[in-house]
Amino acid sequence: MPTQRALLVAVLALAAFAPTLLGAAPARADWIVEQLSNAAPGMSGETRVGRQEMHATEGRVLIVDKDAGRWAGIVRLDERKVYELDMVKKTYFERPFSYYEKHRSRRDREHADIRRRWRNESDDRVKESMKAEMIKSGIAPDGKTVAQLERTGETRQIGPWAAERVIVRENGKVVFDMWVTRDLPRPEPVFALYRGIGLFAPEVVGKTDAIDGFPIAIDVRIDVGGPFAGSQHAEVIRVREVDEIPKSTFEIPDGFEKVDPPKSEGEGVKVTGEAPPGATIACAHCKKVVSEADAIYFLNPLERFKKYPVCSDECKKGFARSLKKR
Numbered sequence: 001m002p003t004q005r006a007l008l009v010a011v012l013a014l015a016a017f018a019p020t021l022l023g024a025a026p027a028r029a030d031w032i033v034e035q036l037s038n039a040a041p042g043m044s045g046e047t048r049v050g051r052q053e054m055h056a057t058e059g060r061v062l063i064v065d066k067d068a069g070r071w072a073g074i075v076r077l078d079e080r081k082v083y084e085l086d087m088v089k090k091t092y093f094e095r096p097f098s099y100y101e102k103h104r105s106r107r108d109r110e111h112a113d114i115r116r117r118w119r120n121e122s123d124d125r126v127k128e129s130m131k132a133e134m135i136k137s138g139i140a141p142d143g144k145t146v147a148q149l150e151r152t153g154e155t156r157q158i159g160p161w162a163a164e165r166v167i168v169r170e171n172g173k174v175v176f177d178m179w180v181t182r183d184l185p186r187p188e189p190v191f192a193l194y195r196g197i198g199l200f201a202p203e204v205v206g207k208t209d210a211i212d213g214f215p216i217a218i219d220v221r222i223d224v225g226g227p228f229a230g231s232q233h234a235e236v237i238r239v240r241e242v243d244e245i246p247k248s249t250f251e252i253p254d255g256f257e258k259v260d261p262p263k264s265e266g267e268g269v270k271v272t273g274e275a276p277p278g279a280t281i282a283c284a285h286c287k288k289v290v291s292e293a294d295a296i297y298f299l300n301p302l303e304r305f306k307k308y309p310v311c312s313d314e315c316k317k318g319f320a321r322s323l324k325k326r
């Protein structure tokens, strides 16, 4: 389900281009930034690139679909909320930042669970291959998160800006792959958004803090499972400094009706990557059919943590045992 994740990434990507976005900076011009990105609600998020426009003032961002005018998103740092607007139906829903933090915590618990199974594995050969798979998957056997900042020295001209490629990794896996220019000021405030929204490890944010320049193009890979797993691309095509944008720009327009957030992305939804909301799934162990929402998952470390739906903890254990025998 790319919708919410994609919008969020669009906002994150765009936010990188708004130097005044979050900081307690002295009053200065606001920003309107145009970008091309494959991140947007309802899009696959993988291929189609759309034109988007961001309006940014301190602590507030509005991002709008410039192709068809179908959607818009608002990030409010003062409220710690993200709003997604359907401009055609004139409806909106909201998510607190804590929603994203919860997804990251859940991924952390999954990783802890994998580490526990690895430590308790008695077969040395299985243990060895588990370890290799864990490292490949960016799961540190010692549980430590290590982030790296790599200045590649590769350079490229992007529009009017000369940029250098900079990569940030978490336990070896790429999180940010950016082209950074020093022709524009460093966007201090954006990193506060990364930290505030809870999708990135503090170690990763620490490395992005050390980036010396302004990211003009970004590939960001969010790996927290659920609706927030995937990579998105954004590239700036125009940056305009403008006089103060009216605060009302960052409010829900009159006449918009509040709706519930999409269920498929709600709390308690199990990660599948495949099953649509409301679908039924056969337990991988006992074959009993359960609803997608009731399934739990066994992640097989020997298949790069491929997910198998099971109906209960008992079946999870049973399935793990049966896989081992195979």
Ligand SMILES: [Zn+2]
Residues within 6 Å of the ligand: 283, 284, 285, 286, 287, 288, 310, 311, 312, 315
């Ligand atoms: Zn079962």
